[in-house]
Amino acid sequence: MAGLWVRTASLVAAGRRGRWPQQQQLILSAALRTLKHVPHYSRKHLMVSRNLGSVGYDPNEKTFDKILVANRGEIACRVIKTCKKMGIKTVAIHSDVDATSVHVKMADEAVCVGPAPTTKSYLNMDAIMEAIKKTRAQAVHPGYGFLSENKEFARCLDAEEAVRIAREIGYPVMIKASAGGGGKGMRIAWDDEETRDGFRLSSQEAASSFGDDRLLIEKFIDNPRHIEIQVLGDKHGNALWLNERECSIQRRNQKVVEEAPSIFLDAETRRAMGEQAVALAKAVKYSSAGTVEFLVDSKKNFYFLEMNTRLQVEHPVTECITGLDLVQEMIRVAKGYPLRHKQADISINGWAVECRVYAEDPYKSFGLPSIGRLSQYQEPLHLPGVRIDSGIQPGSDISIYYDPMISKLITYGSDRTEALKRMEDALDNYVIRGVTHNIALLREVIINSRFVKGDISTKFLSDVYPDGFKGHMLTKSEKNQLLAIASSLFVAFQLRAQHFQEHSRVPVIKPDIANWELSIKLHDKVHTVVASNSGSTFSCLSREAGGSMNIQFLGTVYKMHILTKLAAELNKFMLEKVAEDTSSVLYSPMPGVVVAVSVKPGDMVAEGQEICVIEAMKMQNSMTAGKTGTVKSVHCRAGDTVGEGDLLVELE
């Protein structure tokens, strides 16, 4: 397998170069940000990332005049940022719906390459070629995903052949899109049946995300760590390894939390892995930034997984601890300059952690996509040691067409403890409203005792949360703190309601704060409270006059119901509202497009049988029956766009 991948990597680089016009060169890579159109936080951000940034830029070292960035979102912003630093003009490409997005505003020029679906825009080779011609860009930077993925190689399979190959390799196997990465089009199969299902779903996903439905099947090593080595090569036969990244915290084979260095590796293993990675890069004459992925078992045996011939999403943690700007180095070596560093120059300074902040509901399978408009958005860049790579701004839409990532939040500190503490603060101070986000999950992971000890594997989430993620479990003192916060907010609102700036509204009764007796309902338990506040960071997300309050505390959003003691006493006379019986109805758990409906009214379905498939954010989600019964009515058709909570199918 290693040999195949090596060949692939080298050929991709060569093959692509042949296909682009002569004066243009392809740089394989990825991510930083600034905003042309400057709200105050972006200025702050510039400052911060300069601290975190790379070795200086040498203005005499001429590279390119103009680069086209063939991507969108945070990675496009990241690349444009380094280009600006190097005095290179940038061209953004965008789809119709992205016309006002941040990467378009940041770039010097922008070209629309088609409508929203990626196959018609960001993967539309003809339109992109046209854009290159029109703007006379000398080089193209593909970022990651989309065009950066190597898609020329891999065999075409059908489902039965997939089963045969899987049997040969021995279960469990991993089925993945050959063009893929980042968990899309990736599934694990433990038997023939799952292989067939996985094959079907993965190839559809791969086709819609990458424009290439070809798949790979490989051995799946159970319970490993995922550790990867960043390499950097030039066209003069030099290559460096830039230490490792620990990427074991994953869900659905997509990374969630990454860090550098890995708490697991000792210097010896690190060097062994690094040297192998460099040997590989040299062997294929690789001349850009790349990543060699390994699986590492509990005895520190490492197994080569694959080489990614591009920059990875999680490259910022490496930049933080090495002080290099990888995009800058990629542009330099693409122009033909030799590397500026020797292996001995590369050290590990401090510790960096990256959390991928997604528009996802972490309470559903560790993250089902959510869409919406960021009605409020503020990045915690005022905190020390925080870097954020994002391609969005207040008011941006998270649409069903693209990846639901909001940003990459990176914190950096002198050691792991400091980096993690800063991450905690940064997550608490991150303001994201309008879409569901996964901050609760991220915060739980980084404070989890197993994670803090470094006892992690790729199965971390399912091991720690076997029944799914349920939010932060409050300790007694935390609970008291939360109750106090809710109470003080409630009292503050009540008192302010009497502060009218006119004479006609002098309150008859003078409020006596000491007499605020409150009653708070949290998790169905009622607490009697007299308030005080010990001052930890929290956000009041919503408040209704009826007493409902949502407070984000320690990452998790708590729904509370707060009333005066009197109102609470009277509230016990209120009747329970009858909840709708949902066992026989199937609602869409997320917004998306119905790809297939496998039942019609009158059909008998067994519990767990597939009823329909919904595609959202390029992930295909199979909806299954909650119980055995007859289908009463079907409310969706293939091709329909459905919203979260829309009725799909009713059973008798």
Add this chain to the structure above:
Amino acid sequence: AAALRVAAAGARLSVLASGLRAAVRSLCSQLTSVDERIENKRRTALLGGGQRRIDAQHKRGKLTARERISLLLDPGSFVESDMFVEHRCADFGMAADKNKDFTVFGGSLSGAHAQKICKIMDQAVTVGAPVIGLNDSGGARIQEGVESLAGYADIFLRNVTASGVIPQISLIMGPCAGGAVYSPALTDFTFMVKDTSYLFITGPDVVKSVTNEDVTQEELGGAKTHTTMSGVAHRAFENDVDALCNLRDFFDYLPLSSQDPAPVRECHDPSDRLVPELDTVVPLESTKAYDMVDIIHSVVDEREFFEIMPTYAKNIVVGFARMNGRTVGIVGNQPKVASGCLDINSSVKGARFVRFCDAFNIPLITFVDVPGFLPGTAQEYGGIIRHGAKLLYAFAEATVPKVTVITRKAYGGAYDVMSSKHLCGDTNYAWPTAEIAVMGAKGAVEIIFKGHENVEAAQAEYIEKFANPFPAAVRGFVDDIIQPSSTRARICCDLDVLASKKVQRPWRKHANIPL
């Protein structure tokens, strides 16, 4: 029961808990000292219909009148009047009330009731204090005959006399049938409690016997019916506690009377706050919808918006909010529903709200994205001309500060209606995305260039010429084209300037709105 001059959230206010606790039967016929008799009567009055009935009320998920009042008002601020008034029905029989099972006399209206209500309303008008009615009434007390009917009329008259003088709010907390429904209908706002309150002229039994329709109380006159279909009620709440807490919240938006300015409350949201998310809220394609409530939330203080009729005629959004602490009335077309067009229901909903704000000195802020009036026979036969005129009339008549922001479309007559400069809008802004024209490009080109070959070119020319804010701006029909992110700061500043606005109108007995 009745109350007077108390502080709810720091204000004077009169509460009419029409219904539950009412006059008391004469219990003490034996000779006792006056002091003892007073004490006895008070105790009986406080118990209302007795513990058994209080329990029954609780079992139904409802509170007694006194409990309701204790929640609505600040602690200790309720002064009850007329506790000693007795009903005047000579041959009252308890049996008649048992089935209805309200705490006292089923809350049906007696002459004594009406007298108490009238007394308190008269006083409310005299001192300039709002009236809140907590209605839980079984209709006229049959035993009292015509005296009850007279009582209704007395109350109706007071409702009308007080209209526009003091805010009147009704909260329907139980069945309210027959003549009793007209008092809420005459007040400014009617709120209902879900599942326990009903409003109808005649109940399901009578409906069955007259029209042979089978209908439940809930279908006929429940909170859902009136807040989504009939538009009789302005909002529905989950239960008694929720409703009363919300009523407290709502009350803070209102001035005490038409003599008072719109209330200004302490504000913690900077008046010059920029709102960057508004710069991208309007989609590029002019056919794509967005949520006007998003814009309202972003612009007002602390995203707090008390929406009126949120589930009825959803193509227009109306409600109260604050700008720099001052109460404002917000009117906005809702592009998410029926493209935000004006139809019969939305015109009437908007008109009534605008007139309330004007009567009580509450400045109006209008967000415009309106493609026009809804065409079709249903609308024409229904009298869209007459009903659309109401909204036009209301905006034209309003003399409170009027600030208008055109976010996108402002087409045709609907442009004029939506608080345009021509109707004496004080400040009219357009966002760069505004298109102020007689109609959309497609429709216009079909008419102007009928049979023309190059339709696309004509359409492009039309868009270039008309589908932008400039034609209106050069004529002064909009005062400025503003960056959306600055909208909040601009409006707050304008409201400060306009606070002293005074308009004189020629004398007339009263105006004649096209009802």
